[in-house]
Each structure stands twice: as C-alpha cells, then as structure tokens.
Amino acid sequence: MVIAPAEDGRALPLRDRVALITGAGGGLGRAHAQFLASRGAKIVVNDLDRAAAASVASEIIAAGGDAIAVPASVSDEAQVVAMVDEALRRWGRIDIVINNAGIVRDKSFAKMSLDDFRLVFDVHVMGAVICTKAVWGAMRDRNYGRIVMTTSSSGLYGNFGQANYGAAKLALVGLMQTLAIEGEKYNIRVNCLAPTAATQMTKGVLFGSDGDKLAPERVSPGLLALVGEQAPTRAILCAGASHFACANITLTDGLFIGAAADADAQVIDRWAEIADRRGESVPAHALVQSEREIASAASDPQNVAECPSR
Numbered sequence: 001m002v003i004a005p006a007e008d009g010r011a012l013p014l015r016d017r018v019a020l021i022t023g024a025g026g027g028l029g030r031a032h033a034q035f036l037a038s039r040g041a042k043i044v045v046n047d048l049d050r051a052a053a054a055s056v057a058s059e060i061i062a063a064g065g066d067a068i069a070v071p072a073s074v075s076d077e078a079q080v081v082a083m084v085d086e087a088l089r090r091w092g093r094i095d096i097v098i099n100n101a102g103i104v105r106d107k108s109f110a111k112m113s114l115d116d117f118r119l120v121f122d123v124h125v126m127g128a129v130i131c132t133k134a135v136w137g138a139m140r141d142r143n144y145g146r147i148v149m150t151t152s153s154s155g156l157y158g159n160f161g162q163a164n165y166g167a168a169k170l171a172l173v174g175l176m177q178t179l180a181i182e183g184e185k186y187n188i189r190v191n192c193l194a195p196t197a198a199t200q201m202t203k204g205v206l207f208g209s210d211g212d213k214l215a216p217e218r219v220s221p222g223l224l225a226l227v228g229e230q231a232p233t234r235a236i237l238c239a240g241a242s243h244f245a246c247a248n249i250t251l252t253d254g255l256f257i258g259a260a261a262d263a264d265a266q267v268i269d270r271w272a273e274i275a276d277r278r279g280e281s282v283p284a285h286a287l288v289q290s291e292r293e294i295a296s297a298a299s300d301p302q303n304v305a306e307c308p309s310r
Contacts, residue, residue: 018093018095020083020097022099022100023046035220037065037066038065041095043067046074049071053071054069056069068086074128077130099147102150103124117163132147147189147190153194155171156173197219251281
C-alpha cells in the first residue's frame with residue numbers, strides 16, 4: 001500500500017475525507033482500511049482487538065497515511081459515541097462509515113439457540129444501527145455522508161446453517177433502503193456491499209483451492225464507487241475475486257384477480273403469471289406496491305360498481 005497520487009497524475013479521490021471502518025483489525029475490514037487510505041482518506045480503525053486495530057493504523061501511517069485506532073464494541077452505544085467523538089475531535093468530521101464488523105454462529109435452525117440468534121443480530125444489525133446513528137446528525141449538519149452496510153449472499157439468497165446470519169444481513173438491506181430515502185436531501189448516500197472473501201470468519205465455508213482468488217483485497221476496490229463523490233444510493237454491490245455485480249429486490253408486474261369467490265384458487269392456478277419476471281421493476285419506495293395495487297383495483301369495473309361511494 002502506497003498513499004500517493006496515481007502515476008497518471010490523478011488526485012487522490014478521497015483526500016481529506018474521514019472514514020470510520022468497523023471490524024478493521026483484520027480480514028475485510030483491514031483491506032477496506034488500507035484501500036480507502038490508499039485513496040487519500042483518513043481512517044478510524046475500529047476493532048474489539050486493541051492490538052489488531054493499532055497494527056492496522058500503524059501500517060497506514062507507515063505508508064504515508066493518517067489513521068487512529070479506536071477499540072470499541074459496535075453494540076455498545078457508549079463506546080461507539082466515544083469513538084465518534086474522538087474522531088470528531090481529531091478531524092472535525094466523519095464522511096464515510098463502513099459497517100463491516102460481524103460474527104458468525106452457524107448451526108442449522110433446529111440446533112440454533114435463541115441466544116446465538118440474538119447475538120448475531122446485536123452485532124450485525126444493532127451494531128450498524130448504533131454506529132450509523134452516532135454519525136447521522138453530524139452528516140446531516142454537513143450535508144454530506146457515505147454509509148455502507150455489509151450484507152451477504154446468505155441474506156439475499158439464503159444459506160444452510162445461517163438463519164441468524166442471513167436474517168441479519170437482509171435486515172441491513174432494509175435499513176439501507178430507508179436510510180437512503182431519508183438521507184437523500186442531506187446528500188447522505190447509503191449502499192450495501194455483499195462481499196465474498198476468504199477470511200478468518202469464513203474459514204470452513206470459503207477456504208479451499210480458491211482462497212487466493214477470494215482475497216479480501218479483491219473486494220475493497222468496489223468501495224470507491226459506493227463512497228465517492230458520485231456514489232449511487234440504495235445499491236447492493238456484490239464483490240469477490242475482482243468480479244463485481246449488482247443485486248436488486250424486484251417486483252413483478254403481477255396479475256389483478258379481483259374479489260372473485262375463487263380468488264384463492266386463481267392465485268394458485270395462475271401462479272406462473274404472477275411470478276413471471278418479464279417486466280419486473282425495482283420500486284423506488286415501499287408505497288409503489290400499494291399504489292399499483294390500488295390503481296389496479298380502481299380500474300376494475302366490477303370493483304367500481306361495488307363501491308358507489310367512490
């Protein structure tokens with residue numbers, strides 16, 4: 001890692017930006033911290049492990065960057081507030097938050113304890129909520145913010161033995177969707193990253209002959225698109241092995257059946273039409289579904305006749 005303008009003379013795109021990265025003492029978080037630092041950002045290296053956080057901060061400083069290590073639990077509100085205050089005292093701003101900290105407690109649902117379910121939710125979901133809440137007001141005041149939630153294909157598509165992890169990771173997509181809408185007028189853009197990387201946390205799941213291809217460093221370059229000046233909002237970027245794709249939660253065109261006595265049977269019989277993905281769309285907000293349903297019902301002559309008050 002060398003922190004200097006590119007050979008072609010391009011300026012560092014994140015110069016003077018301050019980025020807070022949780023769980024940055026190793027694995028993906030470390031790779032993210034080093035990558036964003038290489039693009040000019042000042043880095044708050046957060047991790048539960050004080051020595052690991054300090055090591056990453058030292059690596060960044062040795063390469064010519066600026067970083068501080070702040071050990072804290074993302075699920076502890078007081079510790080997170082203290083961490084944010086320390087960064088604000090030093091640099092006066094936090095422009096970027098990468099909610100990366102996470103744990104796994106994998107078991108089949110039948111064998112999984114409720115304590116393990118709650119613990120995974122506390123770290124992944126409440127950890128991201130607490131960290132984001134701690135910077136939200138400052139970002140609104142400055143009219144600038146870039147926030148990344150770390151989701152997963154386990155949440156988007158499911159994975160055996162990860163009911164707690166998958167549920168938490170999809171919950172972060174829901175959090176992103178709403179925060180992106182609420183933050184839009186304040187120039188706060190919120191996105192998700194769904195990484196595939198061979199790290200200590202994914203050992204036994206992804207390690208193998210493809211371990212080198214799945215190095216964390218081959219995910220992090222996708223971050224610049226999510227946190228730069230021209231970042232999108234409400235995007236889900238899937239990244240691994242230097243391959244990048246976007247996932248979407250879509251809505252099919254569907255089918256108006258009406259208030260027929262056999263509506264239940266028709267839903268079953270016409271399932272292929274209801275689920276037909278041709279023409280599906282990505283709704284701009286939650287009310288798109290209800291708006292379309294109401295519009296469809298209003299266009300039905302029988303429905304209008306049955307509701308003369310309209």
